[in-house]
Amino acid sequence: MNTIQCRALVCLQSLVSLLDVDHLGGPAALQTLAQHLSQLLFSQPDFAKHVDFLEAISSALRALLQTMASKNISQCMTPDQLMTLCTAGIHSSNTGVRVNVVSILGITGSVLAKEDGTLETLKTIGCFLLEVATKDPSLVVAGEALDALFDVFADGKEAERASVQIKLLSALKEFQPVFKMKIRKEGRGKYSPDQLCVLDNVKMNLRRFVAYQETVEERLTA
Incomplete structure (x- = not known):
């Protein structure tokens, strides 16, 4: 499951980096996705131990937050x-x-x-x-x-x-x-x-x- 999840996150990173916001479902969809990734990350209390997962999800979050910032879409992660x-x-x-x-x-x-x-x-x-x-x-x-x-x-x-x-x-x-x-x-x-x-x-x-x-x-x- 972890391997499939990591591959899915890598694919997500590529999609977010390559497609424009409209093709990704619009600002609301990106905000929902950001919330989902945050929940996915913090639902695993020992996430720091899983290096492949941490690299995949941090790469996906990085691409997503960059896209959101470039389009002035408010971000959902708390400080x-x-x-x-x-x-x-x-x-x-x-x-x-x-x-x-x-x-x-x-x-x-x-x-x-x-x-x-x-x-x-x-x-x-x-x-x-x-x-x-x-x-x-x-x-x-x-x-x-x-x-x-x-x-x-x-x-x-x-x-x-x-x-x-x-x-x-x-x-x-x-x-x-x-x-x-x-x-x-x-x-x-x-x-x-x-x-x-x-x-x-x-x-x-x-x-x-x-x-x-x-x-x-x-x-x-x-």
Whole structure:
């Protein structure tokens, strides 16, 4: 049953990624699907132990939430559900699972950043992503976490306030040379040319994002 379920989730991920919203049944159908996937996930208290299932469902959720966000369809996972999934996923030995959960946080956080009353959730997301970016042993996961931070804190009053309160700028400034050194030391031996290209882009975007955060912090603390 688990194998069939995983294959079905992989198929679902492909469908959600390839088809437009109307062909998927419209916004209401996607919201129902998101609720169903959440129920499927949290109905299994030991879901974190099933790596194949966790990778399949996190991939499907990532694709679904990305589609919903791109069409401004409200998302259905509660902050508690979101953090439960991500806390379990980030401790997985599977790099794909860890990449998926930080991407899910980035997608959800970027939506929340445009809403009112989301300060505390954004702070939680920001601290979580910072922890992953600075401590995950995989540069691929760290790079994805940095990308997610860029997305979450790129815009919005709540995001700006949250970034100052969690001291995002100072943390990223401190991590910037470490990330650069890790790419130089570990890059060629452990990662593919495509992965290195992505990491180089993240490194450049980190520099730009730090400059942007400097203007935000200067404005909010003046």
